[in-house]
Amino acid sequence: MSFFIGTRHTNFRPRLGTAIRRIVPGSLSNVRASVLALLYPQRCLGCKALIEPEESFCTVCRKFILPIESPLCVCCGIPFATATGPDHLCGRCQARPPGFRQARSWALYQSGDTPHPLSQAIQNFKYHRNLSVGKTLAGLGVVHFPLEDQAYDLIVPVPLHPDRLRWRGFNQSLILARAIGCARQLKVDPFLLERIRPTVPQTQLSASERRTNVRGAFAVVAPERLKEKRVLLVDDVYTSGATVEECAKVLYRAGAEVVDVFTLARAVTH
Ligand SMILES: [Zn+2]
Ligand SMILES: [Zn+2]
Secondary structure, X not given: OOXXXXXXXOOHHHHHHHHHHHHOOOHHHHHHHHHHHHHOOOEOOOOOOEOOOOOOOOHHHHOOOOEOOOOEEOOOOOXXXXXXXXXXXOHHHHHOOOOOOEEEEXXXXXXXXXXXXXXXXXXXXXXXXOHHHHHHHHHHHHHOOOXXXXXXOEEXXXXXXXXXXXXXXXXXXXXXXXXXXXXXXXXEOOOOEEEOOXXXXXXXXXXXXXXXXXXXXXXXXXXXXXXXXXXXXXXXXEOOOHHHHHHHHHHHHOOOOEEEEEEEEEEOOO
């Protein structure tokens, strides 16, 4: 923080900072953090209650955020209702194998009449265009990343159509992809896959309508950048899986060796 304005104290300012830092290490950054906390108090991403600066959700909302744990489907990652037993292939993946190798998410996402903290936060990020919420969510995606033991060459975010990108101003999947790429030192390629036609919002559609809606909506721009690459496809929410399945299909067709999927949240409808 700068205590002086103007050129008169230009030479003095660094010396003062150095002197204070020598006396009380970290004191200036502590002061800065305290002032920022007073000016911009941290609020729960779900209910907006005041919380400690290092937290993301309040204690009440945290109880409703359910991280996905075993037993789950080895392919699509849907958790099973039983609390014990080994991971195995779910009925849906047995009947109709998805286009990707495996999909994993951090936590369950519940849409509906009762506001769920994680869905509140994601909607605030996407539809109210709250980037700071998005960055916090991306940080949670990094901390709770469930595919730690897998090796990837490339991260590809699910692209938005240019019209939607213009309206929102950012691609929420790219923000999440960049956070994971930065933490794992992996290249993120936001221009490899593109949405070549607009699609209607999936929220009101059935699973089969969603598949029809996204069919032929994606294309790989530069297949040579994808050849024999192990790809992590990133999106914000996995609902029916129609979008990521279509993307994975296109990526495989263009030469990818492996396509796995990570989404921050997983809708409970399946
Ligand atoms: Zn809360
Ligand atoms: Zn499955």
